[in-house]
Amino acid sequence: MKNKIMTKEEAAELIRDDSTICTVGMTLISASESVLSSIEKRFLETESPKNLTLVHAAGQSDRNRGIQHLAHPGLVKRIIGSHWGLAPRWMAMISDNQVEAYCLPQGQMVHLYSDMAAGLQGRISPVGLNTFIDPRIEGGKMNSCTKEDIVELMQIKDQEYLFYPAIPLDTLIIRGTAADSKGNLTTDEEAIKLEVLPAVLAAKRFGGRVIAQVKYLVEDGSLDPKSVVVPGSFIDNIVLCSDPETDHRQTSSWYYDPAYCGKIRVSTQQGISKTPLDIRKLIGRRAVELINPGAIINLGTGIPNDVIGQIVKEKNMAASVTITVESGIYGGIQAGGVDFGIGRNLSSMISHQEQMLYYNGAGVDITYMGAGELDKDGNVNATRLGSQCTGAGGFIDITQNAKHVVFCSTFTAKGLKVEVGNGKLSIVQEGQVKKMVNTVNQISYSGNLAIEKNQKMHFVTERAVFEMTEQGLMLIEIAPGIDLEKDILNLMDFKPLISKNLKLMDQSLFTQ
Known part of the structure; x- marks a missing residue:
């Protein structure tokens, strides 16, 4: 049996010019820092490997690390991913046409790995129709240098679908907690399960190499077989991290916290002190009023993940609802910001792929998402803000199938x-950028599709609440202290429908 254990430098030497590599992670969770930084170092010193295609499902950076190591012109010629909001160098390269860039829905990418592993030519799904993923609109192409169409429109029994083609993988880079010399891999101390095995099997379908970075090397036969996530026969090379505190962190903010991988449960008094009433919490307070008891909830990045869970706990609603995140976690106390996707005191955890099966199929009862622009047709842009191409992440998968957005x-x-305060809202300084526009910069969410599917949709701001109706976008509430003409209508590029029963938002929302 060959020796699978090698240094990070030796692993970087295995990456060939013009090859396709795939990485697995979310934010900085499970990022293979040792391997990725070694690839970067090799390129900067030798200009090789070059002209790579980089494939990744979730966003994998904390603004400094993760796939940021690969953001160099010449190192990668094409990127196929879902999200770059925490990867500023990638957003700059995409905006400056220094790399061909495709954004595909995160859930469709993790499902594509399974379809590739099964020997299929690609994935057929309705997810992405009527958004910028649709080839009739942009085809997922994120800049002008990206020319080739890779997403196709199909029709099966009078129903429209998108076809996402298989992507042959030459090298897959994954991370685990422990491995033995045969390559059997566990992920016990990782904060989420991710889509490790489907990606491994997808690479193997094409004869690709699998490189695994680990924290511990253990004696053969010492691993519980139920804990082994990837059998050793599928792993070609193992890199033992030499500096785990820097290069094998559980997440960006923590080297290792056993509460985030379910090893312990922390006191319920930790992490749930009441937050002060600011604009983000105000928006969250109004949004939480839309929850029905028994609902299964999804939280997106930004305002939703940072405040909704906290408000649910403050209002003693936690026992009557189930909070989920696209990474596969249920319940608990969610982390936010650069640590999006993990939580303490979880009730359960499933894989990223399994979570997306639920989101794409049955759909959550209600999802909370951030947004950049809203237009007269109820279209929402959350993926291209000015010149910044943040990408979709799980946004499209989740919003197209949720019962209520x-x-x-x-x-x-x-x-x-x-x-x-004092039961009202006062505008101290108005923002310079309008968010209510005639036409959004990019269609991340289709208002017309929502009407076709009879989907509930609300757009909640600090001063106004809009609802999507069969007649169009309607203003249904305004904040106390706000002037309808001056503070709302004059700051919109279009005039919405105005409810005959236009209400004031509850004054208690504006009281600490």
Whole structure:
């Protein structure tokens, strides 16, 4: 049996010019820092490997690390991923046409790995129709240098679908907690399960190499077989991390916290102190009023993940609802920001792929998402903000199939300052950028498709609440202290329908 254990430098030497590599992770969770940084170092010193195609499902960076190591012109010629909001160098390269860039829905990418592993030519799904993923609109192409169409429109029994083609993988880079010399891999100390095995089997379908970075090397036969996530026969090379505190962190903010991988449960008094009433919490408070008891909830990044769970606990609603995140976690206390996707005191955890099966199929009862723009047709842009191509992540998978979609956003952007208190809202300084526009910069969510599917949709801001109706987008509530003409209609590029029963938002929302 060959020796599978090698150094990070030796692993980097295995990457060939013009090859396709795939990485597995989310934010910085399970990022193979040792291997990725060694590939970067080799390229900067030798200009090889070059002209790579990089494939990744979730976003994998904390603004500095993860796939940021590969963001160099010449190192990667094409990127196929879902999200770059925490990868500023990638967003800059995409915006500057320094790399061909395709954004595909995160859930469709993890499902594609399974379809590839099964020997299929690709994945057929309705997810992405009527959005920028649709080839009739942009085909997922994120800049002008990206020419080739890789997403196709299909029709089966009078129903429209998108076809996502298989992507032959030459090298897959994954991370685990422990491995033996045969390559049997566990992920016990990782904060989420991710889509490790489907990606491994997808690579193997094409004869690809699998490189695994680990924290511990253990004696052969010492691993519980039920804990082995990837059998050793599927792993070609093992890299033992030499500096785990830097290069094998559980997540960006923590080297290792046993509460985030379910080893312990922390006191319920940790992490749930009441947060002060600011504009984000105000928006979250109004949004939470839309929850029905018994609902299964999804939280997206930004305002939703950062405040909704906290408010649910403050209102003693936690026992009557189930909070989920696209990474596969259920319940608990969610982390946010650069640590999106993990939580303490979870009730359960499933894989990323299994979670997306639920989101794409049955669909959650209610999802909370951030938003950048809203237009007269109820279309929402959350994926291209100005010149910044953040990408979709799981946004499209989740919003197209949820029973109720609630967007949480400030009314304007860039410089907005408000005062909240005494039962009303005061605008101290108006934002310089309008979010209510005639036509969104990119269609991440289709208002027309929502009407066709009879889907509930609300757009909640600090001063106004909109609802999607069969007649169109309707203003249904305004904040106390706000002037309808001056503070709302004059700051919109279009005039919405105005409810005959236009209401004031509950004054208690504006009281600490």
